Amino acid sequence: MPKDEIRDADLYRMVMPKHLCPWGLKTKDLLEREGYEVHDHPLRSKEQTEAFQREHGVRTTPQTFIGGNRIGGYEDVRRHFGKSVRDPEATSYRPVIAIFAVAFLMALALSWLVLGTLLSWRVIEWFIAFGMVLLGLQKLQDVESFQTMFLNYDLLAQRHVRYGYVYPFAETGAGLLMLAGVLTWLAAPVALVIGTIGAVSVFKAVYVDKRELKCACVGGGSNVPLGFVSLTENLAMIAMGLWMLAKFLF
Incomplete structure (x- = not known):
């Protein structure tokens, strides 16, 4: 087919005063x-939509027709063009990678603002602290869901269920105190304790018990697999806690 030849598609989508279908816009x-x-x-x-669905024997909209043939909804159109379709059940490290990337960029920005350079040991400190705050924020959006998923593998939470509710506040608070450089005597031990418990719990669940679980590190309901990244997160908190404690004491 010549590249300049116009190709036609018919799109049926809901456009109502109180509802504009986002999938219809994405398909268009x-x-x-x-x-x-x-x-x-x-x-x-609603009546027009239901009549269309009955006529074509479909349950959802939008619906796309190309050359008189029904292709289907948004994901069907993506498949028609050979594009990938996200599997809602598939595990992915993308949320954690995004958080760590933003935390690192924030640390660089703060270093440039405060120190006038990007090359500083403080970047590592700020990176871990920002990471703790951002990860804590994800958990705080739905503490109940986080706590439920957390109970699958955290050893202390399994013995003391309420610890799962405390953890997001402890992680976020410790990160904020480290960023502010205040109450190090409190922030460092908190990071050290929750990081150690977390590291031991993840190591046991993944490498000893060989369980395939999802990590609650970015909140409940996430599809991040429990494994090396989760262990690294906790080891970073341990390192940060030890470093801040050493600076405070010596």
Whole structure:
């Protein structure tokens, strides 16, 4: 097919006063990026939508038709164009990588602002502290879900259930105190204790018991696998706790 030949697609999507279907917008954008001229057919009421679904024997919208053939919804259109479709059950380290990347960039920015350089040992300290705060923030969004997932592997939480509720506040608080450089006598031991318990728990669950679990490190409901990254996070907290404690004492 010549590249300059116009290709047509018919898109049926909900466009109502109180509901604009986001998947319909995503489908329209995808079709246009693939070089299709989209004939948009907005479904402007619940009755119109239900009538369309009955007529075509479908349960959801949006629905896309190309060359008179029904392709389906947004994910079906992605498959039609040979694009990947996210598996909601698949595990991924992406959330943790994103948090650590942002924490590192924040540490660099703070180093440049305060010290006028990007090359400083303080960058490592600030990176770990920012990481603790950001990870704690993820947990604090839904403490109940975090605590439920945390109980799957944390040894102290399994013995003292309430510890799972305390952990997000302890992690976030210790990180903030380390960033501020105050109450080191409190922040360092907290990081050391929760990091040690976490490291032992992860090591036992993953490398001793050989269990395949999801990590609560970015909050409950995440698909981050429990493993090396989770262990590294806890080891970093241990290192930070020891370093800050040594600086405070000596």
